[in-house]
Amino acid sequence: MSGQGTATVPADPLTDKPAGQRARTAGRPRPPTRDSGWWAAVLLLPAAVGLLVFEIWPTFQTIYYSFTSWGAFGGHAWSGLENYRTLIADSDVFHAIVNTAIISAISLLAVPLSAVVAALLSLPGMRGVTIYRTLYFLPVVTLPAAVALTWKYLFNGDYGLINWLLSKVGIDGPHWLSDPATAIFAISIVGVWGSIGYNMVIFLSGIRGIPTDYYEAAELDGAGRVAQFFHITVPLLTPSIFFVTVITVINSLQAFDLVYLMVGQTSPAITRTETLVYLFYQRGFAEHDGGYAAAIGVLLLLATLILTAAQFRLQRRWVHYG
Amino acid sequence: MNTVRRIRRRLLSLLLVAPLVAAAACSGNSGSGGDDEHVTLTYAIWDQAQAAAMKQIIQEFHGKHPNIDVQVQVTPWESYWTKLQTSVTAGTGPDLFWMTMVYAKYYAAGGGIAPLDDQIKKSKLDMSAYVPAVTKAYTFGGKVYGVPKDVNGFGLCYNKLLFDAAKLKHPDDSWTWNDVVAAAQKLTDPQKGVYGFVAPEADELSWYLTVPQVGGQVISPDSTSSGYDQDATIKGIQFWTDMITKYHVSPTLQQTTDTDPLAMLTSGKVAMRYCGSWEPEEIAAVPYGKANIGIAPLPAGPDGNRNYYSNGLANSMSAKTKHPDQAWEFLQFLGSDRAAEIQAKTGTVIPAYQGHADAYAKAMPEFDLQVFVDHLKYAQPFPASTDTAAWRDAATKQFADAWTGKAPVADVSRRVAETMNQALAKEKK
Numbered sequence: 041m042s043g044q045g046t047a048t049v050p051a052d053p054l055t056d057k058p059a060g061q062r063a064r065t066a067g068r069p070r071p072p073t074r075d076s077g078w079w080a081a082v083l084l085l086p087a088a089v090g091l092l093v094f095e096i097w098p099t100f101q102t103i104y105y106s107f108t109s110w111g112a113f114g115g116h117a118w119s120g121l122e123n124y125r126t127l128i129a130d131s132d133v134f135h136a137i138v139n140t141a142i143i144s145a146i147s148l149l150a151v152p153l154s155a156v157v158a159a160l161l162s163l164p165g166m167r168g169v170t171i172y173r174t175l176y177f178l179p180v181v182t183l184p185a186a187v188a189l190t191w192k193y194l195f196n197g198d199y200g201l202i203n204w205l206l207s208k209v210g211i212d213g214p215h216w217l218s219d220p221a222t223a224i225f226a227i228s229i230v231g232v233w234g235s236i237g238y239n240m241v242i243f244l245s246g247i248r249g250i251p252t253d254y255y256e257a258a259e260l261d262g263a264g265r266v267a268q269f270f271h272i273t274v275p276l277l278t279p280s281i282f283f284v285t286v287i288t289v290i291n292s293l294q295a296f297d298l299v300y301l302m303v304g305q306t307s308p309a310i311t312r313t314e315t316l317v318y319l320f321y322q323r324g325f326a327e328h329d330g331g332y333a334a335a336i337g338v339l340l341l342l343a344t345l346i347l348t349a350a351q352f353r354l355q356r357r358w359v360h361y362g
Numbered sequence: 363m364n365t366v367r368r369i370r371r372r373l374l375s376l377l378l379v380a381p382l383v384a385a386a387a388c389s390g391n392s393g394s395g396g397d398d399e400h401v402t403l404t405y406a407i408w409d410q411a412q413a414a415a416m417k418q419i420i421q422e423f424h425g426k427h428p429n430i431d432v433q434v435q436v437t438p439w440e441s442y443w444t445k446l447q448t449s450v451t452a453g454t455g456p457d458l459f460w461m462t463m464v465y466a467k468y469y470a471a472g473g474g475i476a477p478l479d480d481q482i483k484k485s486k487l488d489m490s491a492y493v494p495a496v497t498k499a500y501t502f503g504g505k506v507y508g509v510p511k512d513v514n515g516f517g518l519c520y521n522k523l524l525f526d527a528a529k530l531k532h533p534d535d536s537w538t539w540n541d542v543v544a545a546a547q548k549l550t551d552p553q554k555g556v557y558g559f560v561a562p563e564a565d566e567l568s569w570y571l572t573v574p575q576v577g578g579q580v581i582s583p584d585s586t587s588s589g590y591d592q593d594a595t596i597k598g599i600q601f602w603t604d605m606i607t608k609y610h611v612s613p614t615l616q617q618t619t620d621t622d623p624l625a626m627l628t629s630g631k632v633a634m635r636y637c638g639s640w641e642p643e644e645i646a647a648v649p650y651g652k653a654n655i656g657i658a659p660l661p662a663g664p665d666g667n668r669n670y671y672s673n674g675l676a677n678s679m680s681a682k683t684k685h686p687d688q689a690w691e692f693l694q695f696l697g698s699d700r701a702a703e704i705q706a707k708t709g710t711v712i713p714a715y716q717g718h719a720d721a722y723a724k725a726m727p728e729f730d731l732q733v734f735v736d737h738l739k740y741a742q743p744f745p746a747s748t749d750t751a752a753w754r755d756a757a758t759k760q761f762a763d764a765w766t767g768k769a770p771v772a773d774v775s776r777r778v779a780e781t782m783n784q785a786l787a788k789e790k791k
Contacts, residue, residue: 112472113451197620198555218619304440305755306563307619308762325444327752328468 158243508676510714515734573598575663
């Protein structure tokens with residue numbers, strides 16, 4: 041749930057128009073010449089090489105490896121569809137899909153939450169904005185291991201701060217992380233908490249791009265703060281919301297670190313929390329079955345592609361560009 | 363224009379060449395040299411508590427071999443094996459590393475660790491100096507793949523304060539399972555949140571100690587089939603689950619997952635816990651533990667049987683090391699009398715080099731460490747096959763249902779046997 045994407049951020053909804061439109065309104069001084077294209081290529085080269093070597097090439101390698109079985113220390117042999125046959129029959133894979141879906145669904149809560157936080161921080165006359173912004177952003181720049189460890193102490197069933205507070209109001213809290221019924225919610229909450237800061241920054245810049253005229257006009261018409269939020273901020277923020285939603289879904293599909301660090305293999309809650317990436321790690325690195333792990337990876341790739349494509353399809357119905 | 367373009371092209375090709383040059387430079391210094399060449403070996407271990415002893419060993423070794431530097435890499439157990447496997451596969455792994463019986467055959471069969479027979483013969487290393495059970499566990503197809511480092515014994519750690527408060531006699535070598543249950547029932551005090559016993563779901567520290575006591579087995583002696591479907595094995599596991607689900611004298615699996623059972627012992631929350639010979643150092647690190655914990659012999663099975671599964675470590679050499687001669691020099695020193703003495707005196711482990719058990723037993727006067735040494739004679743080979751990890755983790759995962767009382771132990775254990783047999787069948791292919 042960490043490792044935020046580095047894609048470009050459509051910070052300002054007003055300039056984030058489809059390419060053709062933008063060219064007309066912004067009126068670029070001169071069209072890109074062949075020469076400047078050449079330089080662009082040179083400047084892009086380091087990034088492109090990195091992408092090719094560390095992202096794209098391994099993707100194809102993974103697809104290839106998913107049709108192989110692995111030796112202990114290197115070496116692999118073609119095994120056809122064997123891994124996929126095992127995949128279909130593996131009940132752990134089924135659990136992992138369900139768990140990943142639950143985590144993704146809960147993690148989407150972060151989208152409206154961070155939109156509200158950003159809107160509140162943008163209110164005129166709001167004091168200490170920088171402090172709040174820093175506080176909310178802290179989890180993003182904190183090591184996932186430190187985050188997980190701290191929350192693990194908070195969630196401890198017998199000695200954790202959360203259950204101690206609950207006991208003050210007469211509630212006997214569960215063993216959040218080791219109870220199969222609650223563990224997945226506990227780690228999802230941490231995921232949501234951890235992603236608010238990143239989303240907030242995107243929304244903050246999105247809100248800043250909304251002309252104040254709209255709010256002034258709405259105020260003249262007698263719209264309150266809440267009405268303004270729903271009728272001006274939200275619609276004009278939809279490009280940012282769309283971007284954040286896509287990133288959130290992709291990140292939550294890759295949930296691993298919190299499961300690995302906060303639950304772990306020996307916990308009774310692991311079957312109810314292990315995600316596809318966790319299973320990939322377990323099969324590939326702990327149980328030395330690289331080919332099978334690659335097949336799980338391909339499954340995850342397909343799921344990500346389908347979900348993201350679906351979101352791009354659906355965006356036409358609700359995203360307003362300008 | 364043409365010249366400009368040419369210069370640009372040259373610049374570009376220079377950019378492209380730079381990484382190649384760097385790569386060539388890196389691989390350049392790996393060439394072999396003579397004996398007097400200065401080399402740095404890397405040595406991977408997972409226990410921070412033993413790092414000091416290892417560093418002292420290295421220091422003395424360096425005094426005798428000034429041309430060989432050794433760097434210790436401490437990686438916590440949780441990530442030690444994944445890191446080791448990937449780095450050995452990539453050829454960037456450590457030259458020497460700790461090996462456990464769990465993974466030994468996997469590394470030996472897969473070509474991750476080197477057979478040492480030629481070197482042993484050449485340097486006339488006396489293998490009879492080590493505990494035979496450990497040497498045997500690292501010998502495959504007549505070849506030795508590790509120089510034994512240490513061996514594990516077990517005992518019953520108990521809280522003297524709580525025993526005295528309940529006016530109970532301290533545990534002694536006459537104890538069997540029934541005595542544990544009876545005492546645990548008297549020591550459990552729900553009001554104070556104190557449990558008489560702790561039954562974690564941790565094979566090596568739980569059922570691997572009781573299954574052999576009733577004649578059960580985790581794996582058949584030829585490592586081809588699971589023993590989890592045998593009634594005796596199930597009985598050995600049930601000792602642990604009964605403590606939680608039948609007698610209610612142990613914290614639940616959820617509690618032992620949230621809080622380390624050893625911490626429960628050293629904070630007075632549980633009165634008894636089965637302990638390993640490497641743990642007294644950790645107990646002594648907590649003032650309450652140092653003052654109030656006693657160590658008694660591990661209770662015997664109902665019929666007085668004291669057998670247990672013992673793990674023991676060895677130092678192994680990477681099959682891909684670039685400095686096999688220097689690595690062997692250091693490996694020999696790690697297996698020496700002197701290295702054993704250094705380790706024994708810290709009280710962290712019982713050296714596999716025989717004759718230093720006394721030094722270990724006397725290392726911490728506040729505890730009766732002799733208990734662990736006396737236990738060694740009942741050691742049985744640790745359950746392992748070529749790919750132990752493939753079924754061991756799965757077993758732990760499945761047994762959770764028995765520990766939480768969701769399903770009867772017998773059912774779960776037979777299910778574990780099924781999965782384990784599938785994994786073992788796959789191994790043979």
